[in-house]
Amino acid sequence: MATILIIDDDPSIRALLRTGLEACNHLVYDAASGEEAIAMEQAVDLILIDHYMEGMSGLETAVYYRKQGLPFIFVSSASDWDIMQQAIAIGAMDYIKKPFNIEQLAITVEAVLARSKDISRLQQAQQHLSEANEQGHSAHTVIGLIMERFRVRSDEARHILELNAEKEGLTFTEAANRIIKASNDLNMLGKPSDI
Numbered sequence: 255m256a257t258i259l260i261i262d263d264d265p266s267i268r269a270l271l272r273t274g275l276e277a278c279n280h281l282v283y284d285a286a287s288g289e290e291a292i293a294m295e296q297a298v299d300l301i302l303i304d305h306y307m308e309g310m311s312g313l314e315t316a317v318y319y320r321k322q323g324l325p326f327i328f329v330s331s332a333s334d335w336d337i338m339q340q341a342i343a344i345g346a347m348d349y350i351k352k353p354f355n356i357e358q359l360a361i362t363v364e365a366v367l368a369r370s371k372d373i374s375r376l377q378q379a380q381q382h383l384s385e386a387n388e389q390g391h392s393a394h395t396v397i398g399l400i401m402e403r404f405r406v407r408s409d410e411a412r413h414i415l416e417l418n419a420e421k422e423g424l425t426f427t428e429a430a431n432r433i434i435k436a437s438n439d440l441n442m443l444g445k446p447s448d449i
Contacts, residue, residue: 257296257298257300258275258302258363259301260282260285262302262304271329275363278360287310288315291315299325301327303326303330306331312328316341325347325370326346327366330350392431395434
């Protein structure tokens with residue numbers, strides 16, 4: 255079950271979409287305009303946006319939600335190729351032209367929700383890799399510092415760091431980060447000629 259927000263100025267379209275999506279066991283909210291939707295401040299998994307509305311256009315509304323990192327589908331009677339391209343360019347996961355088949359819309363919604371989850375998992379994995387890379391960089395920097403300070407080989411420096419971490423009850427990375435901080439603090443003191 256996903257939480258879906260429908261933004262369309264036509265109440266009959268909102269009702270049709272709501273009925274179809276609720277039949278697929280989704281929790282559905284709706285708004286008649288971009289301004290109304292934004293004012294709701296409702297946490298959602300997916301947004302269906304019409305282009306032609308009073309006030310904020312669908313594209314303007316989509317830009318707002320894209321900045322929030324939320325996935326959206328354009329559902330519009332606009333057959334203008336430029337509008338379709340703009341919708342995709344600002345991040346629409348799909349574009350469905352009215353009139354639509356509710357079963358096809360449901361299939362598209364499920365596919366977009368699955369793709370959105372995949373993208374979220376990939377972004378989390380990328381974040382974890384970035385953090386791991388940063389941690390690895392810290393450890394390599396400290397191993398280099400230990401090698402230079404004690405004139406030892408890389409494996410011996412790593413062993414010294416491991417022993418220090420164990421002695422202090424820290425993880426390998428925590429010990430490396432602590433040594434980097436201490437080294438940076440010492441560097442902040444300056445040379446005797448600078449004092």
